[in-house]
Amino acid sequence: MIVLGIETSCDETATAIVTSDRRILADVILSQTDDHRPFGGVVPEIAARAHLQHIERLTTQAMDEAGLRFDQLDAVAATCGPGLIGGVMVGATFGKAVAFAANKPFLAINHLEGHALAARLSDDVAFPYLLLLASGGHCQLLAVEGVGHYKRLGTTIDDAAGEGFDKVAKMAGLPYPGGPAVEAAARTGDPARFALPRPMKGRPDCDFSFSGLKNAVRLVVETLPKPLSGCDVADLCASFQAAVADMVADRTKRAIRAFPAAKTLVAAGGVAANQTLRATLTQVAAENGLAFAAPPGRLCTDNAAMIAWAGVERFRLGLTDGLDFAPRPRWPLAGGN
Ligand code: KG4
Numbered sequence: 001m002i003v004l005g006i007e008t009s010c011d012e013t014a015t016a017i018v019t020s021d022r023r024i025l026a027d028v029i030l031s032q033t034d035d036h037r038p039f040g041g042v043v044p045e046i047a048a049r050a051h052l053q054h055i056e057r058l059t060t061q062a063m064d065e066a067g068l069r070f071d072q073l074d075a076v077a078a079t080c081g082p083g084l085i086g087g088v089m090v091g092a093t094f095g096k097a098v099a100f101a102a103n104k105p106f107l108a109i110n111h112l113e114g115h116a117l118a119a120r121l122s123d124d125v126a127f128p129y130l131l132l133l134a135s136g137g138h139c140q141l142l143a144v145e146g147v148g149h150y151k152r153l154g155t156t157i158d159d160a161a162g163e164g165f166d167k168v169a170k171m172a173g174l175p176y177p178g179g180p181a182v183e184a185a186a187r188t189g190d191p192a193r194f195a196l197p198r199p200m201k202g203r204p205d206c207d208f209s210f211s212g213l214k215n216a217v218r219l220v221v222e223t224l225p226k227p228l229s230g231c232d233v234a235d236l237c238a239s240f241q242a243a244v245a246d247m248v249a250d251r252t253k254r255a256i257r258a259f260p261a262a263k264t265l266v267a268a269g270g271v272a273a274n275q276t277l278r279a280t281l282t283q284v285a286a287e288n289g290l291a292f293a294a295p296p297g298r299l300c301t302d303n304a305a306m307i308a309w310a311g312v313e314r315f316r317l318g319l320t321d322g323l324d325f326a327p328r329p330r331w332p333l334a335g336g337n
């Protein structure tokens with residue numbers, strides 16, 4: 001089975017072609033980072049226009065790289081939410097048009113389900129598993145029992161994890177997007193130099209909070225001489241990253257207890273590309289008798305291979321959608337946000 005995937009929910013225009021035996025035949029990503037950098041974050045209208053400008057060319061490129069004609073596809077999958085609605089509409093409408101023109105089934109994919117199932121594409125992880133989904137808009141712990149069967153064990157009560165990285169980067173004068181910049185700066189920093197709080201640590205539930213940590217970073221920045229020295233930035237990033245890893249480890253341990261059926265701990269979403277976090281979670285999994293899996297960085301941050309793969313998973317179960325499927329700016333995977 002061969003599925004074309006389309007992803008346009010944020011600032012990456014992406015197309016990919018994936019097979020049911022877990023081969024990625026093409027994986028094309030155009031990042032709009034340079035378009036948004038002057039604004040310090042994603043501007044929805046700029047993103048939507050850029051998706052519109054590039055989606056057709058990038059789809060042709062993916063088909064060429066895979067050496068396929070549209071009639072050789074089995075289905076077309078497109079992200080239909082959640083995300084910036086202008087961009088989502090571009091990808092969803094384009095995907096429907098390709099499906100209609102090629103007379104193939106259409107699959108409306110929840111972007112979060114793309115992240116949630118990506119480790120089954122990269123590592124063939126079996127159900128059930130415990131999932132940490134940490135991205136720019138979300139930070140959740142989910143019990144994944146099967147395709148479409150997600151139970152939320154915990155979530156953030158304020159900011160998403162990636163939002164924390166992005167805001168700390170801004171305070172430290174690092175470029176957008178913040179996650180990779182903070183990780184790079186932290187490499188030479190001292191994670192013990194600044195004593196930052198670990199909100200929610202030790203609580204009996206599996207929820208997260210990042211806004212108090214972000215404010216603590218702001219207060220530290222106010223005490224430092226300006227402009228910040230390279231050493232201060234490195235120590236600040238390392239201290240923040242260590243606090244996040246510590247908090248996430250604590251919350252994940254709780255979730256392991258809450259979902260004893262899990263055999264594997266899976267990390268996904270853009271923040272799961274972070275090497276310090278991956279090392280911490282590898283250790284947490286090992287200490288609790290679980291395997292650990294996380295897709296390679298390219299499959300953690302937004303991409304279309306995970307959307308095509310979620311399409312494979314849903315198509316196998318006969319879960320196709322009509323061309324009247326309405327894009328959704330909000331679309332929780334398992335209740336709530
Ligand atoms: O999953 P993703 O690409 O897009 C969303 O669906 O939100 O996640 C983007 C988020 C951004 O906040 C970015 O700063 C963060 O993931 N991120 C990272 C790293 N790479 C991306 N955070 C920490 N360390 C990284 N290496």
Ligand code: ZN
Nearest residue numbers: 135270301302
């Ligand atoms: Zn994402």
